[in-house]
Amino acid sequence: xxxxxxxxxxxxxxxxxxxxxxxxxxxxxxxxxxxxxxxxxxxxxxxxxxxxxxxxxxxxxxxxxxxxxxxxxxxxxxxxxxxxxxxxxxxxxxxxxxxxxxxxxxxxxxxxxxxxxxxxxxxxxxxxxxxxxxxxxxxxxxxxxxxxxxxxxxxxxxxxxxxxxxxxxxxxxxxx
Amino acid sequence: xxxxxxxxxxxxxxxxxxxxxxxxxxxxxxxxxxxxxxxxxxxxxxxxxxxxxxxxxxxxxxxxxxxxxxxxxxxxxxxxxxxxxxxxxxxxxxxxxxxxxxxxxxxxxxxxxxxxxxxxxxxxxxxxxxxxxxxxxxxxxxxxxxxxxxxxxxxxxxxxxxxxxxxxxxxxxxxxxxxxxxxxxxxxxxxxxxxxxxxxxxxxxxxxxxxxxxxxxxxxxxxxxxxxxxxxxxxxxxxxxxxxxxxxxxxxxxxxxxxxxxxxxxxxxxxxxxxxxxxxxxxxxxxxxxxxxxxxxxxxxxxxxxxxxxxxxxxxxxxxxxxxxxx
Numbered sequence: 260x261x262x263x264x265x266x267x268x269x270x271x272x273x274x275x276x277x278x279x280x281x282x283x284x285x286x287x288x289x290x291x292x293x294x295x296x297x298x299x300x301x302x303x304x305x306x307x308x309x310x311x312x313x314x315x316x317x318x319x320x321x322x323x324x325x326x327x328x329x330x331x332x333x334x335x336x337x338x339x340x341x342x343x344x345x346x347x348x349x350x351x352x353x354x355x356x357x358x359x360x361x362x363x364x365x366x367x368x369x370x371x372x373x374x375x376x377x378x379x380x381x382x383x384x385x386x387x388x389x390x391x392x393x394x395x396x397x398x399x400x401x402x403x404x405x406x407x408x409x410x411x412x413x414x415x416x417x418x419x420x421x422x423x424x425x426x427x428x429x430x431x432x433x434x435x
Numbered sequence: 436x437x438x439x440x441x442x443x444x445x446x447x448x449x450x451x452x453x454x455x456x457x458x459x460x461x462x463x464x465x466x467x468x469x470x471x472x473x474x475x476x477x478x479x480x481x482x483x484x485x486x487x488x489x490x491x492x493x494x495x496x497x498x499x500x501x502x503x504x505x506x507x508x509x510x511x512x513x514x515x516x517x518x519x520x521x522x523x524x525x526x527x528x529x530x531x532x533x534x535x536x537x538x539x540x541x542x543x544x545x546x547x548x549x550x551x552x553x554x555x556x557x558x559x560x561x562x563x564x565x566x567x568x569x570x571x572x573x574x575x576x577x578x579x580x581x582x583x584x585x586x587x588x589x590x591x592x593x594x595x596x597x598x599x600x601x602x603x604x605x606x607x608x609x610x611x612x613x614x615x616x617x618x619x620x621x622x623x624x625x626x627x628x629x630x631x632x633x634x635x636x637x638x639x640x641x642x643x644x645x646x647x648x649x650x651x652x653x654x655x656x657x658x659x660x661x662x663x664x665x666x667x668x669x670x671x672x673x674x675x676x677x678x679x680x681x682x683x684x685x686x687x688x689x690x691x692x693x694x695x696x697x698x699x700x701x702x703x704x705x706x707x708x709x710x711x712x713x714x715x716x717x718x719x720x721x722x723x724x725x726x727x728x729x730x731x732x733x734x735x736x737x738x739x740x741x742x743x744x745x746x747x748x749x750x751x752x753x754x755x756x757x758x759x760x761x762x
Contacts, residue, residue: 322569322611325610325613326610333506334508338507338508340477362613366726369730369760373532373535373758374535376444376470376472377444377446377530378527378528379472379500379502379504382440382442382472382480383440383442383472383474384442384762387762
C-alpha cells in the first residue's frame with residue numbers, strides 16, 4: 260500500500276507539473292513570436308482574391324476568407340460548392356497566402372489538408388494550379404471557384420472580392 | 436453537375452517494440468490503411484476506409500469506415516454508414532492515421548479494441564455548422580446501432596437489442612483563436628452481453644485541443660455511467676483522461692517535435708459492464724518525433740505504465756509512419 264501511495268503521490272506531482280507546463284505554454288502561444296513568418300517573403304503586388312463572375316459575393320471579412328480557405332465554409336450562400344484553387348509550391352503568391360491567411364508553414368498546410376481528407380470533412384484537397392494564366396482560366400470556367408493572384412495580373416473576366424471592404428488598390432487592404 | 440472525382444489516401448507504419456518481461460519484443464507491421472473518396476456530384480459522395488492488420492498468423496481486412504454523404508449546405512450534411520464514433524477528440528481526429536498523430540501510441544481509452552468507448556458507430560449522422568459568428572460552433576447528431584455482444588466491436592450486422600444508440604456532439608473553433616478546438620458530447624446506448632443482464636450506458640466526453648504545433652496541447656476527459664436496466668442500484672462509473680503537450684522546435688531544429696503525455700483510467704469495481712475487466716490504467720509517455728520527409732516521420736517513445744495494480748512496466752517504441760497522398 261505504501262508503494263501504491265508513493266506512486267500515486269508521484270503521479271499527482273507529475274500531473275500538477277504537466278498542467279503547469281501546459282497552461283504556461285498555452286498562455287505563451289496566444290501571442291507567440293511569428294514562427295510562421297517567411298523571412299524572405301516577396302510581395303511585389305497586393306494579392307487579389309478572385310471568384311467566378313456568377314458568385315454572389317462582393318465582400319468578405321478576412322475571417323470569412325480564412326474560413327473558406329480552410330474549408331470550414333464549403334458552400335456559397337446560394338449553395339454552390341466552393342472550389343478552391345491554390346498555386347503549387349515555389350510561388351510567391353502561395354507563400355504569401357500560407358503566411359497571411361493560413362498562418363501555416365508548407366508542411367503544416369499539407370498536413371492540415373491530409374487531416375481534413377482523413378476525417379472525411381472534405382471530398383478532396385484544393386485544386387493545385389501551376390500558373391496565373393491557368394488560375395484565371397479555371398476561375399472563369401468553374402462556377403463557385405475562388406483563388407488568388409497578384410493584383411496587377413487581374414483581368415476583366417474575373418470578379419475581385421473586397422476584403423474587409425477594401426480593394427487591392429485601397430490603403431489598408433489586408434493582403435498587401 | 437461536375438464530373439465524378441476519385442481520390443486515394445494511404446497510411447502505414449512499422450514499429451519496433453521492447454517491453455519489460457516480454458519475450459516477443461521485435462518488429463511489428465502496423466496497420467496499412469487505404470482511404471477511397473468518390474465525389475459523384477457536388478453534393479453526393481462515398482467515403483471508404485479499409486485496413487489490413489497483421490495478426491499472429493494472418494492479416495485481417497476490415498471496412499473501418501464506409502459511408503455515403505449528402506452535403507446539402509454547410510449547415511446540413513447527412514450521411515449513413517460506419518464511422519469512427521464522434522466521441523471525444525482523438526478517436527475521430529487521428530484514428531488509423533499514425534502519421535497524423537504526434538505520438539506512436541494512442542491513449543489507452545481510445546486504443547484499438549477499447550472497451551471503454553465505442554470506437555465505431557453504425558447508423559446515420561447529421562452534422563453541420565451552427566450560426567454562431569466568431570464562436571465557430573458546429574454539431575453532430577447520430578442515431579444507430581449500439582455495441583455488439585463483443586463490446587469492443589460495433590453493431591455491424593444490426594443492433595443487438597431494440598434500443599438504438601444515439602449521440603450529440605457540440606464543438607467550437609473560435610475564429611479569433613485560430614488553432615483552438617473545444618468540444619463535448621454525450622453518447623447513450625443499452626448494451627447486451629451474452630448471458631448477462633442488459634446495461635444502460637451513458638458516456639460524456641469533453642476536450643480541448645490547441646492544434647498549432649508550437650505548442651500542441653490536447654486534453655480529453657471521459658465519464659461513463661453504467662446501470663443494470665432492471666436494477667438501477669447496480670451501477671458503476673468510469674473516469675478516464677489524458678493530457679498531451681508537444682512542441683515543434685524552430686529554426687534548424689524545426690523537424691523535431693518532443694512530446695509528453697500523462698493518462699489515467701479508473702473503473703469502479705462495481706461497474707456492471709466493465710468492473711471485472713481489469714481496465715484501471717495509468718501511464719506517462721515521453722517521446723520525440725522527427726519529420727525527416729514531408730510525408731513520413733520517425734518517432735521514438737518511452738512509456739511507463741501500470742494496468743490494474745499489476746506493477747509498473749517500461750516499454751520503448753520506435754516507429755516509422757508515412758502517408759501516401761498527392762497534395
